[in-house]
Amino acid sequence: MRLRSVVKLYKRWYIIILVCLPFAAFLHISFGQERKIDNMFLELDKKYRLPEQWSVLPFELEDPYKRVKNGPPLVNVIYKAKVEWLSRWIANPKKVVANAKMPNLGLDFDEIKAVIVFLSSIAENDVPQVTWDEFLLKKEDDLSEDEYDKMDKVYNAGKGVWGRARCTICHPIKGVGGNVGVGPDLGEITTKINRNWLHSWLGDTKSHFPDTMMAQYRFTDQDVRWLVEFIMRDTQFVPEEKDDEISSAESDVKILTEKEFSGLRKDAALIEKGKDVVEKARCFVCHDIKGISELMPVVERKRDGLAGFEKLLYEIRCLTCHRIQDKGGTYAPNLTFAGSKIKMNWENEFLLSPDIIRPLSQQMPKFNLNENEAKTATEYIEKNLLIKESLPDIFKDAPPTTEIIAAGEKLFYEKGCNTCHAENITKGGGVVGPNLATVGDRLQSAYILYHLKNPQRANPQGVEPNFGLSDEELKQLVGFLMDHVKKKEGK
């Protein structure tokens, strides 16, 4: 068709569009006007948001220590914990778990009874029932010799899993350990939980407690079974024998027994009372309780659709121990500038299988990450966690010569670096600082210079003093340390 006839045909439409356009533009302008913020303000705002040295990160980090609700959701708590334990816990949390952070609400026995009955009424589903080997469910005394041997194997395998996962970093056992300061004391855990729940928990912590600070280890089902066996059997998880005096004093405290509870479960009046007590005592401030949380509505964190490093951070909860910018814990090294500090090849291997760098200090647990996850992590670190100023790399063009390396070695021992650092298996050294045998693989050379020049600038909490080395001395030392790579370790 020719153009003129096209226009004539659709003239009506053209007129309508022409009339509507300015109207739409006017509307857009008048409403857009409300929120159009002057660039100057946005610049000023950005300027004060971050300190000079920190880079802008692609997504906002979630701080595990700043949760909306600090306690676990109570919807299925009746399937998690034994009724007697719950009753003792609500009556006096610190007596049941030494490092409990729940306050003592001063509820009397009737109120506690009502609360437990209410909580049982909101329960949805029990944990999946796991099929255990027959003999594992028997008490130790009832096992035959064969069965005992089999159980022992499983138990020892579990002990191995426990050791590699380094659970005691976060969880104290009867007051010992737990230096991160986040996990409950597991010293009497067998009085609280049952096998099936523990199996479900270790397999997927986030399904029970989405905001938990505990990492989701990539355990296989077998790992979990071994670990459950170890925890349910080992004496460190069983309460100590108490002498008669204390136990008689404690028996004055009323405890809700399983029997009494099963009789009261369906009592509607008691459920109502329990709900009332929970609302008045403000349990919902810390716990997500079905049917009550609306009293304190806060924005739920949207976690579907997390991908890449953000997903990894959430699942493994790296920030419980590590710190990035202003978020996270202080137990493990600060990762804010890890991209400028560590070589990514080494980091990749480390994540897959953590090395022991500081023998007497903190150790990173083995999370069983796969190749992909390690790669995502190193890519993110390499790209974002960098020092803004460019660090001078004195050996960028030419590797250190053998003279420099020899001079560096001499300097290392002269200055007494071996008091705190060991750099050679045969020569030995102190363990205050990390082992330097493969430091050339681990740290970037520019960072080694940055660190040696002023250790407190790189790490304000560092114990290493500033030796006040001259440029020549620094060059020699850096060259010497750069030479410490894996293939030479055997020397």
Added chain:
Amino acid sequence: MHDEVLAQSSNLFRTYKRDVPQKLAKTPESVSEGKKVYEKRCWYCHGIEGKGDGPASVTMFPKPRNFTRNEYKVRSTAFGSLPTDEDLFRIITSGIEGTAMPFWNTISETERWQVLYYVSTFNDQFKYDQPAKVVAVGSVPSTPESIKRGQELFREMKCFECHGEDARGNGPLTVALQTEWDMPYRARDLTKGWSFKGGNTIEDIYRTVSTGFNETPMGSYLEKLSDEDRWHVAHYVKSLAKDMASDVVVKVKLFESEQLPTEPLDEHWSMATAIEIPLAGQILVSPRLWTPSIDAIMVRALYNNDEIAFLLEWDDSTNRQEEIFRDAVSLQFPNKIPESLKKPYFAMGDSSGSVNLWSWKAPWREGFGAVVEAPETEPGVVSELNAKGFKNITVQPPESQNVIGKGIYQNGRWKIVLKRALNTEDVKGDIQFEVGKLIPVAFAIWDGSNNDVGGQKSVSSWYYVSLEKPVPKTVYAYVLVAIIMGASVEMWFIARLRRFPPELEEK
């Protein structure tokens, strides 16, 4: 309006003004005018995107309101609902007590309406939600029975879990949230009437109980309590709320006895009048305390011929002492009573004027463990220091430590006695007290559980201590003598005149 401003600013607390003038029409022009007002006055605290994260918000606690969410606290609508426009107008006009939100009746009413229209654009809910129903307000008179019923309800509804048994804001929930979890909720100390958000008149308290504060543990009791019951609770709370009895001079009473009381719980302390002095975080020198946990100190003092003793009290919800971070208090005097008005710099003196410090620290010893409660058996550590500025602090040598002291922690309150002789040998380093003179004094408190140590503390500026001179009996004698003298002179004069009247000129 000028008088209004003066009246408000001279009060120790801001009255929550309830009357709202005629509403301005909400048009796109008023919104854009409001934007200009916002960008001139509000964004530094509330952030350019209204998220409560403006450049100045780092120094504030509580943090400024985040307008993108429904976090509004002082409303007249049901729990979880948005405030009405009138509510927002009232908040902007009166400010919020206990926070950095100032009162804005210095700008015109039009501007206030405009800016609140702009503020409501930050949250889409304002557009889509139905206008919220305002909570109905009845009225129940305040009678002793009403107050008693209110007290019963306080127990029944478990208000004490957050507000504490004595309503001093130290209930088990609040203490756990603050210490174990470091969460921002601060249940109000109901005895400090000046710190109630949204005013402390009976209607304001009733409103808070009925509507609750969004997104805090203070929920609404609209469903749980009947209208009358809420009034009873409000009456009870109002009976607890007191004003700060503050003054500029600590009047030290003469105690006619050989021994001044050394025990903090001694009954003789009630003889002295107590004044409460507000404290603020130290923000002159790093480490600056933007979020002090101690806001007031109560002081009273007694003296006799030889000694002077101070009783210092303050609220501290926790008694956790560590090696470094401990609860402590210190009294600061200039080295000598100033001749003129010029005093040493109130923050630890300066090179021209040195200060004398009496300091008490909670007890802690190695054997106690890392973090412990100070036991009652230990009196605490007392020392005397001199300072000529922050960097120049010296502890006095053991021979010239003259201050003794004792501290007791009871039910969330520290009570410390500090006693010293009125005059000491160390004339250069110690303040020498004189009766009848105004002696400058300043206070500082450290709260160990808030990581206060060294320069991080709550401080006051200079106040005065005055040792009251008792009224001598001779005053009456003087009066009598004066009357007799005066009358005598007058009478003598009159008698003289009468006897020898001046002669009139008869010409």
Added chain:
Amino acid sequence: MYYYLPCWKKLAINVVLVFGVSGWFSTAKGIEVSPREQVFLLSAKKTFEYYCSPCHGQKGKGDGTFFTIDLKPKPRNFTDLDYMKKRTDDQLIKSITDGSKSVEKSNLCPPWGKTLTDKKIKELVVYIRGLSSQEAEKTVAEVKGHVAVNEKESPVKSAMRWGFIVVITFALAGGAICEWKKLKGESPK
């Protein structure tokens, strides 16, 4: 008022604001360190426990767990009074500041002079000295006897003053009464 200004004036004000305000705010963000993070600098004891105890042990006995048994010599035992008596304070300060090599000992203790301030090192030396003696923490000193009481007027002066007043009063009263009597005596005129 602001929005009536011409653009260039607004810009000028904003520039001044930015630079003026940024000076203030730069101290408010990021540079403020909580005392909790630097607790090892808050007392000599904490400093010793953080920097020195890995080798010298928590109580300074030279039994630090982080010092391996291979290295020689062993770290100094500060509770050994016989040895510590022979060292002057200046030697200790120099040893800490410039490293043990500078006082002709081993090269194993590093120089701390660029990490700790002079004042801190002096406090450390005081603390280290305290490790070898038996002093416990002093708590309270006794009240010292007071010296001068508020000077009261001496009784003699007071008596003199009162005497003077009484005499004058009586004189005036006497004179007045006398006059009145005379008046009455001369009545009526």
